[in-house]
Each structure stands twice: as C-alpha cells, then as structure tokens.
Amino acid sequence: MKLLNKNKKKTSLGDMIFYLCNGIFMIAFVIITLYPVFNTLVISFNDGTDALRGGIHLWPRKWTLKNYETVLTKDNLITGAYITVTRTIIGTLLALVTNALLAFIVSRKRFLFKRQLSLFWVVTMYVNGGLVPTFLLFKGLGLTNSFGVYVIPGMLSAFNMLVIRTFMNGIPDSLEESAQLDGAGYMTIFIRIISPLCKPVYATVALFVAVGQWNSWFDAMIYNRMRSDLTTLQYELMKLLSSVTNQGGSVENLKNAAGAVTPTSVRAAATIITILPIIMLYPFLQKYFVTGMTLGGVKE
Template identity: 70%
Template sequence: MKIKSSTMDKVFVTCNTIFLVLFVTITVYPVLNTVAISFNDGIDAVRGGIHLWPRIFTLSNYKTVLNQQNIITGAIVSVARTVLGTIFALVTNALLAYVISRKRFLFRSQLSLFWVITMYVNGGMIPTLVLYRNLNLTNTFWVYVIPGMISAFNVLVLRTYMEGLPSALEESAMIDGANDFTIFTRIISPLCKPVYATVALFVAVGHWNSWFDAMLYNRMNAQYTTLQYELMKLLSSVMQQSGSATTGGNTAAAAVTPVTVRAAATVVTMLPIILLYPFLQRYFVSGMTIGSVKE
C-alpha cells in the first residue's frame, strides 16, 4: 500500500506540474506576444509569425501613442478619476454594506432586493444622459465619479463578507459604549481589508479602462478627456490612414499599422494595473475566498 500510494502521489504531482506549466504558458503567452508586436515594425507585423520577440525592433508604435494629442491630459484625468472614484466608491459602498449587514436594521432584506433589481433594470442611455445633463454633471470631471459611487454588486459583496464576521465583536464593543461609527471604523473595517482590496481592484480597473462615458458626456470638452478615449481615437485614425494607404494613398502612413498601435496601446493601458496588482494580490485572493463557505 505504501509503494502504491507513493507512486500515485508521484503521478499526481507530475500531472499537476504539467497542467500548471501549460496553464501559465497559455495565460502569459498572449501578454508576451502583445509586447513583442508592440515593439515590431508595423508593416512587418502584418505578415504575422511574431511570437515572443519582435522581428524588426522599433519604438515607432510607442512614439505614435505617446505623441497623440491630449494624451497627457487624458492620462492625468484617468489617474485622477481612478484614485478619487475608487476612494469614494469604497467608502460609500462600505458604509451601505455595514448598514444592511446589521441584523437589527429593519429594512435590510428589502433594500438588498431593491439593489439586486437595479443590477438587471436601468433607465437606458438616453434617459441617463438627460438626467446627468439636468444635474449639471455633463462636461464636468465629476460625471466620472459621482454616478459610479454606488454599485449594487460591490455592496452585496461587502455585505456578505461583513455578515461572516463574529457578531460578538460588535456586541462587546457596544457594551463598552462604542457607537456604530466607532464599531465600523475601528473594528469592522480593519477586518475587512481583504474584501476592501478586492472591491478597490474591481472599481479601479473599471475606471481605468472606461472610455465610453468620456465620449458620451465630455466629448466636446478636451480638458476632461481620458486616456482610453484618446487611445480609441488614435486607433480609429490609424485604421483610416492604413485604409487610405492600401488604396493608393501615402504608403508611409502605413508604417504604423492598427495591429502594432493596438498592441502598444494595450501595453500602455495594462502596465499600471500590472504594477498595482502584486500589492493587492494577497488581499484579493483572501477577499474572494474567505466567507465563501458557511459552517
């Protein structure tokens, strides 16, 4: 039995190692391939066959991306909306989640059901635009932050985590004379760091990758443009130039192609998130797993 068990363990470890190596390869290869294409000559990249290393090295794609008009303004606005939007969303969602996670709150079930309904039903794009215009949010920076402060999904995630905390902590604090705000800030919040990091990462990635709201609400105001919107406009212009060059226009315009510009823009946009993720990884994993099993 010992020899058989040892053999099975070796087989399992071998198969598990092979699976993990293949999984990592499948996961990492698209990223490395995108980086290689971003450093490759545009016309040469159209031929294909680029894998992990550029065939003809060039920085033209990054120069095209970084020389885009309003790219610096867009980057500043994107960073500002990501930081402020994440902070405001985390504070408001955490406060609401704490309220509806308390068993003594009378309307906790009704409010939870109401927020779940809002996840599936909304007013539509035109009514939303009219509402924001009447609230004087259009053509302002705060249209990026205020409407997204409350998220039903994030509130429910935070509420579920808070409900899993021992109720004895709150009861003992109340016996010592602590009010709800003290309990939330000094007892509940320190224990919620994993789920806070998880929600913060969700919100930050959403703000950083958003471009449609800039086109919809601040299209005519260049000072409130975002990085993603500027990159989207750049990609559209490069595609038009490439099409005109293909039909007999200026062949020099095709030296930077949509394939390589899209790869360079992807690297530029994903780099900040990649740099941020390692600092939140351990909290992110805990926040996704702790409280998922009820005893």
C-alpha cells in the same frame, strides 16, 4: 525511528502520475495565459509594416519604437492621463467609502427591511434605464461636461456593496456587542473594529473599481465629448486607434510605406500602456484579493 518510518505514507504510482499530470497542466495553463500578453508586447516593439507579414511570436523581427512614439505623442495624452489617474484615485476612494458604509448598515441585524432592500439592489444589477434616460438624467443633474460624471455615478455598486456586506456578516457579533458595552457608537465600531477586519474585501472591491475607472472611455465620449480638458487616456487611445484604422491606406500601401505604423502595432502599444499600471498594482493586492473573494463570496 522504525515507528516513524512505518507511519510515513509511500507515494504510489497513481499519485506520482497525478502530480506529474497536474504539473504539466498548470505549466500549460500558465503559458496559455501569459503568451497573448507577451506576444502583444513583442508586436508593440516590432515595425508595423513588418508585422503585417505575420510570424512574430517570441521575439521582434524588426525592432522599433515608432509605435510607442505614435501613441505617446498623441495630442491631449498628458491631459487624458492626468484625468484618468485622478478619476481612478478619487472614484475608488469614494466608491469604497460609500459601499462600505451602506454594507455596514444593511449588515446590522437591527436594521429593518434589509432583506427587501437587498432584493431591490439585486434587481438593479440586471435592469437599468438605458442609455438615453441615463443621459437625460445626468444632464438634468448637471453632471454632463463635468468631472463629476466620472466619479458620482460609480459611488454605489450593488455588486460591490453585497460582497462587502457578505464579508461583514461573517464577523462575529460578539465584537460589536462588547464594543457597545464599552460605550462605542456605530461609527466607532465601523471605523475601529469592522473596517480593520475588512481589509481583504476592501482591497478586492478597490481593485474592481480601480480597473473599471482606469479602463473607462465610453463616459468621456458620451458626456464630456465637448470638453477636451476632461478627456481620458483610454478615450484618446481609442481615437488614435480609430484614426490609424481609418487612415485610408490599403494593406499593400501600408506594406510599401517604410516606417509606417499599422492598426495592429498601434493597438499592441496602446494595450501595453493601458495594462502596465494595473499589472504593477496587482501584486501588492493579490493576497487581499484572493482572501476577499473567498470570504466575501460565501453565501449566507
């Protein structure tokens, strides 16, 4: 017992000060991070005209559901929500499959010109054709005024592919070699050996793609503006916010209008509706997200 007590390290005063400062810093960091989201939630439940007075921090001063009623009763909102959920699911699955297949191909040592192709894909991350050439290309391919414009252009991402490829490069080659000795082909190796080991990076890329698909509205405005049946939730919320902002009333008129909504209150309600599904999804993917970003980001 005496020997064990001697081996125990005593916590010095400097260590105690460090732990205390570190704890205070982390608590302050969490508060600074979460407060804007919580304050947005509070404003979304507060009367719009009352919110113009300011001073709302931790609790609504005048409770109301008018902001959410204004957002949820918007025309085409149900259609937009359906299209957004559909494009998020389909777009995420297609992007994950295509990026994983391509990453598996370029991560094989026997694949020729993989370094040259990797350099080419890196260049595409910084250089693009611009909005007008992209629009003309999509129009020539028949993607405008169609659901395909939501999922087909995002099937391949150089960044996501390189993240998956880097993760696959860290898998021992002996696993593939032993499978080949047993007669397994490349597709069998990819499905039954490589993919199960790549669950963390798959979850990370899936989260990236899903968030991008869920928040996207610009493509709906540019390519499917004439198709109300292909509108998205974010595009409808953007139009609602624009209509409230441009409703023509001054700040004083809004203050005198009992029960009226304001751009600030509608923006807060729309923000909560937008981020709620992602917040609900993130805890289930957090452990894979951290592992995938750590291992997939290691430089070769």
